[in-house]
Amino acid sequence: xxxxxxxxxxxxxxxxxxxAAAAHGELEGPTCRxxxxxxxxxxxxxxxxxxxxxxxxxxxxxxxxxxxxxxxxQIFDDGAGGSTPLWDSCDIDVHFxxxxxxxxxxxxxxxxxxxxGLRPTATLSFCVEDVANEAWVEQIKASYVPxxxxxxxxxxxxxxxxxxxxxxxxxxxxxxxxxxxxxxxTRLCLLSLQQMDLNG
Numbered sequence: 001x002x003x004x005x006x007x008x009x010x011x012x013x014x015x016x017x018x019x020a021a022a023a024h025g026e027l028e029g030p031t032c033r034x035x036x037x038x039x040x041x042x043x044x045x046x047x048x049x050x051x052x053x054x055x056x057x058x059x060x061x062x063x064x065x066x067x068x069x070x071x072x073x074q075i076f077d078d079g080a081g082g083s084t085p086l087w088d089s090c091d092i093d094v095h096f097x098x099x100x101x102x103x104x105x106x107x108x109x110x111x112x113x114x115x116x117g118l119r120p121t122a123t124l125s126f127c128v129e130d131v132a133n134e135a136w137v138e139q140i141k142a143s144y145v146p147x148x149x150x151x152x153x154x155x156x157x158x159x160x161x162x163x164x165x166x167x168x169x170x171x172x173x174x175x176x177x178x179x180x181x182x183x184x185x186t187r188l189c190l191l192s193l194q195q196m197d198l199n200g
Contacts, residue, residue, distance in 0.1 A: 030130035035094040042086030058095040065089040155181035
């Protein structure tokens with residue numbers, strides 16, 4: 001499914017090959033180009049995502065196109081094993097390497113959609129912007145702060161100082177496996193452990 005795809009294998013390899021300097025904002029100039037296409041039918045958005053990933057896009061994100069104040073369209077997986085439907089109207093954000101001819105890539109993608117009967121024309125309207133190089137590692141770190149679970153119990157990101165050094169501080173490297181520690185199940189487990197006699 002498109003919403004779970006994120007990066008194609010080549011995109012992952014390219015991302016992993018980026019110098020560490022890019023993650024810390026030490027490179028000059030933009031790092032990639034972001035292309036935005038708005039208001040696509042869900043079927044077209046899914047097909048366009050597949051086409052663009054096949055053309056070397058680094059990543060593709062799909063979200064509901066919703067005017068300000070409009071209610072969110074509820075999408076549910078019926079569990080029948082088919083594909084999960086997308087919203088009636090979708091926006092797509094695509095990231096390309098700076099070296100990619102974005103106009104040509106979008107023209108080719110539009111032609112594929114037209115040839116497959118998904119669009120009445122081959123022309124796609126889109127906006128392009130260069131993505132400035134930012135110290136995203138530092139930005140991510142700044143978003144994680146010590147989290148108090150209960151009196152005397154904290155989850156502390158490994159780069160932060162404990163709020164209360166005398167408390168029980170669980171030092172955590174936020175990531176995919178354990179996340180940030182903010183999930184309610186994590187809180188419940190820690191509260192349960194806190195009430196147990198763990199001395200043997």
